[in-house]
Amino acid sequence: MKRKLLSLTVFLFAVSLTFAGGYRISTQGQRALAMGHTGVAVVNSAELAFFNPAGLVYLENKLNISAGVTAVNANVKWQNSMTGQFSETEKIWKTPFYFNASYAVTDFLSVGVSVTTPYGSSVEWPTDWAGSHLINDIELTAFYIQPLISLKLSEYFSIGGGPIYVTGGVNFNRNLNRNLTDEQGNRSNVEVDASDVSKWGWSASWMFNPTDNLRIGFNYRSEIILDAENGEATFSNVPDSPLAPVENGTVGFNASLPMPAELTIGLSYEFADKWLFAFDYNRAYWGVYEDLTINFTPEDIPTSRNPRNYKNASTYRFGLQYEALDKLTLRAGYYYDESPVQSGYFAPETPRNDSSGFTGGLSYQITEKLAIDASIAYLRFDEVDESYDHYQENGQEVPFGGTYKSNAILAGLGVTFKL
Amino acid sequence: MKNYIKFVAIAALGLVACEPEFDKSVEDGDFYSSGEANFAKYVAVGNSLTAGYADGALYRQGQKNSFPNLLAQQLEFVGGGEFNQPLTNDNLGGLTLNGQAIASNRLTLSLVNGNPSPTPIEGQPTTEISNTQTGPFNNMGVPGAKSFHLLANGYGNLAGVSAGQANPYFVRFRSSENASVIEDAVAQNPTFFSLWIGNNDVLSYATSGGVGENQLGNLDPTTYGSNDITDPNVFASVYAQEVEALMASASAGVLLNIPNVTDTPFFTTVPFAPLTPALLGDQLPVLNATFAQLNQAFAFLGVPERAIQFNSDGPSGVLIQDESIPNISAQLAQVLQAGGLDAATANLYAQQFGQVRQSNENDLLVLTSSAVIGSLNESHLGVLMGLGVPREAAAQLAVNGVTYPLQDQYVLIPTEQEDIANATAAFNATIAGIASSKGLALVDVNAILNEVADGGVSFDGGLITSTFATGGAFSLDGVHLTPRGNAFIANQIILSLKETYGSDIPMLNVGDYNGGPAIGE
Numbered sequence: 041m042k043r044k045l046l047s048l049t050v051f052l053f054a055v056s057l058t059f060a061g062g063y064r065i066s067t068q069g070q071r072a073l074a075m076g077h078t079g080v081a082v083v084n085s086a087e088l089a090f091f092n093p094a095g096l097v098y099l100e101n102k103l104n105i106s107a108g109v110t111a112v113n114a115n116v117k118w119q120n121s122m123t124g125q126f127s128e129t130e131k132i133w134k135t136p137f138y139f140n141a142s143y144a145v146t147d148f149l150s151v152g153v154s155v156t157t158p159y160g161s162s163v164e165w166p167t168d169w170a171g172s173h174l175i176n177d178i179e180l181t182a183f184y185i186q187p188l189i190s191l192k193l194s195e196y197f198s199i200g201g202g203p204i205y206v207t208g209g210v211n212f213n214r215n216l217n218r219n220l221t222d223e224q225g226n227r228s229n230v231e232v233d234a235s236d237v238s239k240w241g242w243s244a245s246w247m248f249n250p251t252d253n254l255r256i257g258f259n260y261r262s263e264i265i266l267d268a269e270n271g272e273a274t275f276s277n278v279p280d281s282p283l284a285p286v287e288n289g290t291v292g293f294n295a296s297l298p299m300p301a302e303l304t305i306g307l308s309y310e311f312a313d314k315w316l317f318a319f320d321y322n323r324a325y326w327g328v329y330e331d332l333t334i335n336f337t338p339e340d341i342p343t344s345r346n347p348r349n350y351k352n353a354s355t356y357r358f359g360l361q362y363e364a365l366d367k368l369t370l371r372a373g374y375y376y377d378e379s380p381v382q383s384g385y386f387a388p389e390t391p392r393n394d395s396s397g398f399t400g401g402l403s404y405q406i407t408e409k410l411a412i413d414a415s416i417a418y419l420r421f422d423e424v425d426e427s428y429d430h431y432q433e434n435g436q437e438v439p440f441g442g443t444y445k446s447n448a449i450l451a452g453l454g455v456t457f458k459l
Numbered sequence: 460m461k462n463y464i465k466f467v468a469i470a471a472l473g474l475v476a477c478e479p480e481f482d483k484s485v486e487d488g489d490f491y492s493s494g495e496a497n498f499a500k501y502v503a504v505g506n507s508l509t510a511g512y513a514d515g516a517l518y519r520q521g522q523k524n525s526f527p528n529l530l531a532q533q534l535e536f537v538g539g540g541e542f543n544q545p546l547t548n549d550n551l552g553g554l555t556l557n558g559q560a561i562a563s564n565r566l567t568l569s570l571v572n573g574n575p576s577p578t579p580i581e582g583q584p585t586t587e588i589s590n591t592q593t594g595p596f597n598n599m600g601v602p603g604a605k606s607f608h609l610l611a612n613g614y615g616n617l618a619g620v621s622a623g624q625a626n627p628y629f630v631r632f633r634s635s636e637n638a639s640v641i642e643d644a645v646a647q648n649p650t651f652f653s654l655w656i657g658n659n660d661v662l663s664y665a666t667s668g669g670v671g672e673n674q675l676g677n678l679d680p681t682t683y684g685s686n687d688i689t690d691p692n693v694f695a696s697v698y699a700q701e702v703e704a705l706m707a708s709a710s711a712g713v714l715l716n717i718p719n720v721t722d723t724p725f726f727t728t729v730p731f732a733p734l735t736p737a738l739l740g741d742q743l744p745v746l747n748a749t750f751a752q753l754n755q756a757f758a759f760l761g762v763p764e765r766a767i768q769f770n771s772d773g774p775s776g777v778l779i780q781d782e783s784i785p786n787i788s789a790q791l792a793q794v795l796q797a798g799g800l801d802a803a804t805a806n807l808y809a810q811q812f813g814q815v816r817q818s819n820e821n822d823l824l825v826l827t828s829s830a831v832i833g834s835l836n837e838s839h840l841g842v843l844m845g846l847g848v849p850r851e852a853a854a855q856l857a858v859n860g861v862t863y864p865l866q867d868q869y870v871l872i873p874t875e876q877e878d879i880a881n882a883t884a885a886f887n888a889t890i891a892g893i894a895s896s897k898g899l900a901l902v903d904v905n906a907i908l909n910e911v912a913d914g915g916v917s918f919d920g921g922l923i924t925s926t927f928a929t930g931g932a933f934s935l936d937g938v939h940l941t942p943r944g945n946a947f948i949a950n951q952i953i954l955s956l957k958e959t960y961g962s963d964i965p966m967l968n969v970g971d972y973n974g975g976p977a978i979g980e
Contacts, residue, residue, distance in 0.1 A: 115478055119485045124536045124965030126485050170971065218920070219942070219973035223567075223580065224550050225520040281978040282570050423482055433920045438970060445479040 070413035074401025075359025076373025081257035093200030096190035108454020120442035182208030209235035234271030292337035326380030386426035494961035496711035502649035503527030509600025516552025516565035524942035545632035553584025567979030655715035660689035669875030691885035724927035725937030776818035777860030788813025931974030943974030
């Protein structure tokens with residue numbers, strides 16, 4: 041029964057959303073999120089399963105579980121002062137979740153599991169808006185399921201890692217071009233849908249504790265390229281004519297979407313008895329995302345090539361923890377997130393420029409075994425004038441640009457269980 | 460529960476406050492500026508071009524993309540109000556009167572024998588003109604209206620439609636049977652207006668190949684036929700009255716002048732020499748041999764320039780009836796008979812070729828000629844057979860443009876073009892004069908479409924040219940604008956408003972509007 045409930049929960053939360061650079065979502069632990077989403081060198085809870093599995097072996101308890109849900113609301117506004125056109129994304133709440141657990145098999149070996157959604161995107165512009173030839177809406181979800189082991193080599197050093205199983209899907213809708221309509225004036229449209237796409241990857245990590253107060257952590261998750269084969273592309277509202285570029289109906293397609301590799305290195309330092317400072321540096325290898333190419337099965341439908349040309353990007357995270365009372369721990373943090381999107385490639389599908397994240401939260405120990413973790417975060421993006429210059433019309437590149445302003449609000453709740 | 464609701468409300472307020480905000484939003488009232496003009500109430504007056512007529516019909520999508528409607532969208536940024544249009548009932552475009560079709564459906568490009576050809580879209584039109592809509596309507600564009608029609612009372616009276624005294628498009632939305640277009644426009648007290656009228660005062664003459672009359676010197680428009688050219692003094696007089704009437708309430712307005720008909724694909728698509736050797740095939744030497752006899756007679760009569768000769772190494776002109784050259788049928792019959800032809804044949808040839816020449820670079824073949832050139836003219840075939848000519852011989856003498864001259868309606872000959880050009884220039888002088896004396900904005904559509912026709916104008920997706928079907932400016936009727944053409948005109952108006960009134964109005968993104976031909980089954 042319990043198992044059934046758990047899988048139901050997984051199903052209900054099978055949605056996620058973008059913020060942070062590209063389509064990376066940083067919501068893999070409330071304690072970490074409250075501290076600027078640091079955690080590669082923080083030994084605190086089962087959240088380590090995601091942040092640094094090597095550290096799991098230093099947890100004091102036999103069984104550790106951390107699970108939670110984050111409500112995320114991201115908003116993007118766009119306007120073009122030349123034309124007066126303006127638009128904003130739908131206000132949708134998304135609820136990415138995490139489930140991290142570890143079990144100490146022996147003094148020097150722990151095993152664990154981490155189920156998260158580190159990559160995902162959900163952007164919904166009003167249908168037929170000014171940039172609808174690039175995107176109407178996208179829903180991308182990727183579950184990371186990681187079985188883990190953590191091995192203590194000494195009091196000072198441990199290693200960890202394991203395979204990653206990714207399963208996900210994508211649904212993407214855009215108009216065929218800037219102005220084709222059917223006989224009634226409805227914009228011609230294509231929706232691509234691929235689900236149950238899966239792939240294996242791996243992760244490896246270590247933790248080094250040079251002194252009682254200082255820990256240094258390293259974690260690496262491999263690149264995983266999701267190959268959507270035999271997806272379905274549905275063309276609609278195409279004029280019913282042999283002269284039309286495509287026919288209404290559903291055809292197959294192949295496409296690849298990369299989940300880039302991510303390297304994290306960081307430290308945590310305990311001081312003044314009740315304080316802890318943490319710093320994480322993330323490097324996401326977004327350079328792998330060169331283009332989104334949709335290859336339709338019928339040969340007479342031209343392949344859709346959409347250059348992305350992302351660059352590798354860094355994130356700098358800072359967190360502070362204060363044990364205010366016996367049962368109450370307060371946290372705060374800040375991070376600076378570089379966007380992997382380069383100038384001229386600013387597509388409204390992931391309209392993200394560099395951002396600053398301000399975070400805060402607390403844990404309250406209800407019983408000795410159970411604590412509640414809460415976090416909030418506010419992501420601020422500078423107003424930016426940008427464009428996507430690589431949409432082609434009759435062999436000519438037609439830019440789509442304007443001023444973008446985004447933000448995101450996150451509020452998360454989780455539990456930490458120790459036995 | 461109460462607490463819970465309170466919490467939710469507070470949370471919601473907090474989130475609203477967290478919405479991203481631009482430093483300066485285009486939605487703020489003061490981002491753009493109306494300048495010295497007041498755009499609160501815009502009324503557009505004119506003909507089919509104002510109405511949004513396209514692809515040979517008035518239909519919803521065309522109306523939604525009419526330049527006044529597109530302009531009104533942009534005027535909303537500078538205080539412009541609602542803009543109502545008398546929308547038709549469907550996207551087919553045909554009209555009915557008491558259930559009988561009186562206007563055909565819009566054209567779409569369809570494959571006919573493997574070639575894309577403009578063909579009326581299938582379907583039963585549902586726009587019944589006797590269902591008069593209740594206005595007022597900001598778009599007072601009436602397809603077919605000439606300058607003087609706007610002042611005509613009863614122009615929207617259903618009873619006058621069948622007699623040609625009233626306009627079915629105006630019947631659809633006039634305020635009362637006796638109303639005039641201008642009265643209905645003025646009654647709305649516009650603060651701003653556009654007036655684009657006068658095109659049909661030359662265009663209907665031109666599109667009909669000059670079958671009408673040039674009414675130069677005739678100051679009574681009630682005596683004009685539908686395909687006549689309006690006298691410039693009549694135009695000047697009615698145009699001034701119309702502007703005067705609109706300015707009773709409006710302090711700002713824009714006038715659009717008349718393009719040269721020769722800038723539209725209706726007159727530039729069919730080449731003057733459309734007959735290629737491939738098209739004529741093995742008939743070419745036979746034809747030349749047959750016409751050799753006739754050519755000798757032309758030479759003898761001192762009109763060697765009328766010789767009919769089809770080139771074997773390049774395209775040739777079609778035979779056209781030219782009413783500007785002397786009819787020499789009588790002399791021709793005599794000469795042919797003297798040359799040895801029997802009287803019947805000589806008379807037949809003389810009747811058929813007495814006022815004929817081959818088209819040259821100074822002639823304009825209208826778009827509709829492409830459908831008839833090289834095809835058998837059934838009615839002429841009937842006439843010949845009625846004269847006792849055997850079917851086969853008659854058929855050989857009834858091939859449009861090859862053996863049977865294209866009639867007046869398919870060709871604009873130089874004298875006709877000259878009449879059109881002179882009238883257009885006179886109308887435009889009047890429009891420019893009134894714009895200047897009244898301080899109104901002026902869009903020189905004539906110059907702009909010259910540019911479109913002469914190499915094209917660029918936009919972010921390429922070029923807008925006057926090439927038929929694919930150029931982006933003109934719809935499949937070859938005269939009226941595509942949505943892209945309408946957006947382009949609306950932008951030109953925005954530019955003229957900036958110049959005249961200092962208005963800062965955002966421009967339309969021309970590439971967002973369809974310039975491709977409408978396509979169908």
